[in-house]
Amino acid sequence: AHLARIDAVDEKVHAFLHVDREGALAQARAVDAKREAGEKLGPLAGVPLALKDIFTTKDMPTTVGSKILEGWVPPYDATLTQRLRAADVVILGKTNMDEFAMGSSTENSAYGPTGNPWDLTRIPGGSGGGSSAALASYEAPLAIGTDTGGSIRQPAAVTGTVGVKPTYGGVSRYGMVAFSSSLDQGGPCARTVLDAALLHEAVAGHDPMDSTSIDAPVPPVVEAARNGSVQGMRVGVVKQFRGEGYQAGVLQRFDESVELMRSLGATIVELDCPSFDLALSAYYLIAPSECSSNLARFDAMRYGLRVGDDGTRSAEDVTALTREAGFGDEVKRRIILGTYALSSGYYDAYYGSAQKVRTLITQDFEKAFEQVDVIVSPTTPTTAFPIGERADDPMAMYLADLCTIPTNLAGNSAMSLPCGLAPEDGLPVGLQIIAPAMKDDRLYKVGAAVE
Numbered sequence: 001a002h003l004a005r006i007d008a009v010d011e012k013v014h015a016f017l018h019v020d021r022e023g024a025l026a027q028a029r030a031v032d033a034k035r036e037a038g039e040k041l042g043p044l045a046g047v048p049l050a051l052k053d054i055f056t057t058k059d060m061p062t063t064v065g066s067k068i069l070e071g072w073v074p075p076y077d078a079t080l081t082q083r084l085r086a087a088d089v090v091i092l093g094k095t096n097m098d099e100f101a102m103g104s105s106t107e108n109s110a111y112g113p114t115g116n117p118w119d120l121t122r123i124p125g126g127s128g129g130g131s132s133a134a135l136a137s138y139e140a141p142l143a144i145g146t147d148t149g150g151s152i153r154q155p156a157a158v159t160g161t162v163g164v165k166p167t168y169g170g171v172s173r174y175g176m177v178a179f180s181s182s183l184d185q186g187g188p189c190a191r192t193v194l195d196a197a198l199l200h201e202a203v204a205g206h207d208p209m210d211s212t213s214i215d216a217p218v219p220p221v222v223e224a225a226r227n228g229s230v231q232g233m234r235v236g237v238v239k240q241f242r243g244e245g246y247q248a249g250v251l252q253r254f255d256e257s258v259e260l261m262r263s264l265g266a267t268i269v270e271l272d273c274p275s276f277d278l279a280l281s282a283y284y285l286i287a288p289s290e291c292s293s294n295l296a297r298f299d300a301m302r303y304g305l306r307v308g309d310d311g312t313r314s315a316e317d318v319t320a321l322t323r324e325a326g327f328g329d330e331v332k333r334r335i336i337l338g339t340y341a342l343s344s345g346y347y348d349a350y351y352g353s354a355q356k357v358r359t360l361i362t363q364d365f366e367k368a369f370e371q372v373d374v375i376v377s378p379t380t381p382t383t384a385f386p387i388g389e390r391a392d393d394p395m396a397m398y399l400a401d402l403c404t405i406p407t408n409l410a411g412n413s414a415m416s417l418p419c420g421l422a423p424e425d426g427l428p429v430g431l432q433i434i435a436p437a438m439k440d441d442r443l444y445k446v447g448a449a450v451e
């Protein structure tokens with residue numbers, strides 16, 4: 001049924017870069033055979049899923065939305081891919097994304113943009129716009145995204161779906177193509193809080209192949225999603241998460257959600273987190289710096305594209321020609337920014353200062369979580385904007401992640417879930433819930449209470 005739905009709508013939506021029809025059907029039949037043989041199956045056995053094209057898959061190409069990896073089929077499965085297979089999830093294919101997960105609209109994909117199923121002339125968010133669009137268009141009931149600065153939550157918000165950035169280290173990064181390693185985190189996308197929890201539990205947990213993976217039990221997210229409640233909880237509202245640039249209808253729906261929590265027994269606490277105002281600036285130094293280092297591996301020798309290798313050129317020239325042809329504008333911008341910020345004369349002024357801001361943000365969260373159990377905010381300042389509107393204005397694009405970035409810098413967990421449609425444009429608004437590190441279950445408890 002989902003393959004038929006993809007056939008019917010994906011030409012317009014363009015959520016998928018690759019559909020593995022044969023593989024998906026074979027996997028579905030294998031699950032049927034297990035069921036018939038009386039084998040005990042897990043809760044997600046046979047459930048189709050759309051996988052962001054940033055996770056390696058040994059039977060499907062992995063492009064990361066870039067021409068530099070066009071047609072590359074990895075020799076191994078990411079840990080997350082292995083866990084999906086072990087849970088008998090049926091992987092339908094790989095979803096569209098901003099190149100190397102750099103963007104907030106999926107317009108930076110080298111393979112063309114994805115449409116928002118609510119209005120195909122608008123962006124589905126990014127970088128994981130393909131995964132969220134697949135959910136919103138009913139092409140898949142589950143999807144996987146990655147969130148470095150908001151790429152799970154922001155697309156969830158603008159497509160009216162649920163997305164969770166787990167605690168940093170909660171889901172293995174092994175086989176997840178690196179953008180900014182100290183921020184990158186894979187996580188679940190779904191249409192309901194409980195579906196997201198079931199997927200979260202299937203993919204989370206310690207992995208010796210990832211040195212930053214947390215060696216502790218996975219927070220009880222499914223149990224929390226089945227027992228939604230805000231009764232007696234202290235819910236923080238941060239002063240810095242509103243003001244100029246926020247759409248009136250977004251703030252209206254957010255305020256209604258806060259009132260709903262109050263009426264369900266929560267205590268609302270006003271919080272001041274002054275360093276959050278610096279989060280965007282710090283992120284756009286740290287993320288490009290790590291990107292400039294991580295993307296050095298795309299040298300035309302090891303993987304994917306190779307341009308100009310005609311027997312007359314040096315390896316250096318082939319590398320340069322390949323990068324020129326294979327990387328898009330935003331990726332080049334980040335590599336140049338990051339290389340500059342890390343260069344010896346500027347390191348302390350830029351990268352060093354950004355790391356200090358990161359510490360201040362972590363401390364603001366620590367102080368906040370002494371007073372509250374969770375923090376809530378709008379996920380994005382506006383609803384989905386038209387395709388093309390911010391394409392030539394990187395600063396305007398970066399603002400889409402105003403509310404999501406502090407969480408990545410601090411490494412704690414956060415969810416976006418739908419909280420109604422903005423009255424002025426009828427488009428979905430996202431409510432963000434933020435919890436301390438390794439308290440991901442609180443997201444699901446609160447999310448299930450207000451969804």
Ligand code: GLN
Nearest residue numbers: 101102103148149150151
């Ligand atoms: N939009 C942000 C960026 O462009 C976040 C991307 C992400 O979370 N992968 O870097």
